[in-house]
Amino acid sequence: MIVAGLTAAALATVGHLGHRAAETVPPDLRRQASGSPAPAPKAPRSSERPAALPPRSGLGQRVVYSLRRDRVWLVDKGDKVRRTFGVSPSTVDPAPGTYRVTSRSGNVTGSDGVPVEHVVRFASVDGTAIGFSAAVDGSAPVLDPQERTGGIRETRADGTAMWKFATIGRTVVVVP
Secondary structure: OHHHHHHHHHHHHHHHHHHHHHHOOOHHHHHHHOOOOOOOOOOOOOOOOOOOOOOOOOOOOEEEEEOOOOEEEEEEHHHEEEEEEEOEOOOOOOOOEEEEOOEEEEEEEOOOOOEEEEEEEEEEEOOEEEEEEEEOOOOOOOOOOOOOOOEEEEOHHHHHHHHHHOOOOOEEEEEO
């Protein structure tokens, strides 16, 4: 009886907290959850302070990609952040770890049918190539969880910076 009472109290508390959390979801995230297209990734404004480089994200020149924060850092020697920006993730994530840029393509059609440029590939998960790219029309991907896509979408300006920085063999560190 005591266990049943504690379980009921715990479930009521979790339900209440879930309801309160749902009421505080920002409007842009609410649109994404409802199935509306996600907005295109935004480059940070010059007045914004860039997000801090994640700890334990490698050494030397590298690209750091945070799965949880949907953010990329282009890092020079001495841990100097050259550029950081938000990205739109794909439906297939690489496992956290260290990779190398294995191939690049100037212009191709993405797996979602959208023309993309500055494709920088660094991993593969069960046959799905994972890499960064920018839609030529500037759009963010409309993700269908049923489709396996590996394109991590960035703005065209961020894609150009990635293209210049992430040459073949460049280290890419994926963090949670």
